Amino acid sequence: MPSSSKPAGIVASALVVIAAICGDAPAARGCPFCSAVSLTFAQEIAQSQAAVLARLVEPPTSGSLSPRAEGPLPKGKFAVVEVLKGSDLVQEAGFLGGDAKPIETILLEEKPIGTLFLLMGIEPPSLIWSSPIPISQQAVAYLKKLADLPEKGADRLAFFQQYLESPDETLARDAYDEFAVAPYADVRNLESRMDPTQLLEWIENPKIQGSRRRLYATMLGVCGTKADAARIETILIGGKIPKTPSVSGADSDDDSAAIRDQAELRSGLDALIACSVTLRGADGLDLIDRLFLDRQGRDVPFTETYAAVMALRFLGEESDSVPRARVLQSLRLLLKEPKLADLVIADLARWGDWSVVDTLSDLFVKADADNIFVREPVVNYLKACPLPEAAVALEKLEKIDPEAVRRAATLAGFAGAPSPKQPSGDAEDESGEQPSPPTLSHSTGAIVSNEAAPEDTALAARISPVLADEEATDDRDGVDPSRVPVADGKTDSKSWVIFWKWGVWGAVVLLVGFFSRSAFRSGAAEK
Incomplete structure (x- = not known):
């Protein structure tokens, strides 16, 4: 990590705060390691008021398609072949029947007359049409079946599973997107209808996109065996995989090609790790x-360690193949790495691992310029911890660096997550009940008190979930929302919340600018 980690880390936290104030996270969690490329056909059709299959009858002139062409954008004319949705609206707009008029809409590519397109319209009665999407005959059959599918569940995914890696790239991409937005529970319920042999072949094919390899590894983790886990472990170790028809070729024995292939196979590393451990069990950890966590002086790329952390979060939240205590054991290994410890501190708090109060206190005391950013997560861990020794430790640490304690509370307050009350020497409150551990927002990583007001908890949960990078890059720091800490206070009323948000917005902008300037100056001074 660069030496300017302190301002960069604080700026990153502030940016996450802005996302919390301004953005809404999706309500449902999708396939754990998948991110949709675009809206699916089903989603686009659902958002439209009319959808038709239409044939190009009059393409735009070649001159209008020239990059240097002037005037309005080129348009093509289309004749409706079949209505998928809103037949009454299409009829009313005059695009059906014996004297039907053609649909005229923007077309920015040259296509032959007769080419089939999917068109979607909004704003009846005249209807405004979307950019046309060219489709094949296979896609026609695909689109016509969408309306009859269940809205969710394994039966819906079973249909799209047939089109994964379809020769028609449009359908393959749409099928992937359907899996990417599906709840993980639906993927698990598809287990008996999956083909582990086919999934493993795709995973071991270096030509498969990294995003899709993530999906196939997730699916294999549901339906595979320990023998399949051994093949995945070969990829993780960097060993040579067995040749398959999809992988072998003229240059299969070339060393440089083998190195490139190995790098491609390790894209989607987080899902591969989760797949391996899910199939192998606790021993797989x-x-x-x-390989990735117990560095012992080895130079392990940050992105690989981060991928392992993402996999561990999945194993702790979504999978029952490994006891959570064993997952925590692996996470605690990163506490030996001062520059990486902040990746896992919030996870330890989320799962109630209060065994590292002394370790984190020592980490706070020994923090230097290279890992000073670790102090804020330590403060929030200690604030969340219900043990009396945590309150004692926090009091001592505040004397060492009161600014870090204040900063942790301030940034957490921006995120809308109130800090839990500290125990006053006795583990039980006045009611005689044991204090319940705070929870951690799944999407933000912020520690949230169980006593938080509903509006505060909702606000803290509005940070978008972390998604692993499509390709591994080691040239920048990872931004992990688990570093977002906890606040001290609660707002009193909705009107005060609105006023407070605008005030915070201005403060955050100033804070980001100040520390960004500090980071740039620090980098320039080192040069």
Whole structure:
């Protein structure tokens, strides 16, 4: 990590705060390691008021398609072949029947007369049409079946599973997107209808996109065996995979090609790690610890360690194949790495691992310019911890760096997450009940008190979930929302919340600018 980690880390936290104030996170969690490329056909049709299959009858002139062409955008004319949605609206607009008029809409590519397109319209009665999407005959059959599918569940995914890696790239992409937005529970319920042999072949094919490899690894983790886990472990270790018809070729024995292929196979590393451990069980974490977490002076790329952390979060939240205590054991290994410890501190708090109060206190005390950013997560861990020794430790640490304690509370307050009350020497409150551990927002990583007001909890949960990078890059720091800490206070009324948000907005902008300037100056001074 660069030496300017302190301002960069604070700026990153502030940016996450802005996302919390301004953005809404999706309500449902999709396939854990997948991110949709675009809206699916089903989603686009659902958002439109009319959808038709139409044939191009009059393309735009070649001159209008020239990059240097002037005037309005080129348009093509289309004749409706079949209505998928809103037949009454299409009829009323005059696009059906014996004297039907053609649909005229923007067309920015040259296509032959007779080409089929999917068109979607809004704003009846005249209807405004979308940019046409060219489709094949296979896609026609695909689109006509969408309306009859269940809205969710394994039966819906079973249909799209047939089109994964379809020769028609448009359908393959749409099928992937359907899996990407599906709840993980639906993927698990598809287990008996999956083909692990086919999934493993795709995973071991270096030509498969990294995003899709993530999906196939997630699916294999549901339906595979320990023998399949051994093949995945070969990829993780960097060993040579067995040749398959999809992988072998003229240059299969070339060393440089093998190196490129190995790098491609490791794209989607987070899902591959999760797949391996899910199939192998708790014993599988021994290999993951050795390769990615227990560095022991080895130079492990940050993105690989981060991928392992993402996989561990999945195993702790979504999977029952590994006891959570064993997952926590792996996470605690990163506490040995001062520059990486902040990746896992909030996870330890979320799952109630209060065994590292002394370790984190020592980490706070020994923090230097290279990892000073770790102090804020430590403060929030101690604030969340219900043990009396945590309150004692926090009091001592505040004397060492009161600014870090204040900053942790301030940034957490921006995120809308109130800090839990500290116990006053006795583990039980006045009612005699044991204090319940705070929870951690799944989407933000912020520690949230169980006593938080509903509006505060909702606000803290509005940060978009973390998604692993499509391709591994080591040239920038990872931004992990688990570093977002906890606040001290609660707002009193909705009107005060609105006023407070605008005040915070201005403060955050100033804070980001100040520390960005500091980071740039620090980088320039080192040069």
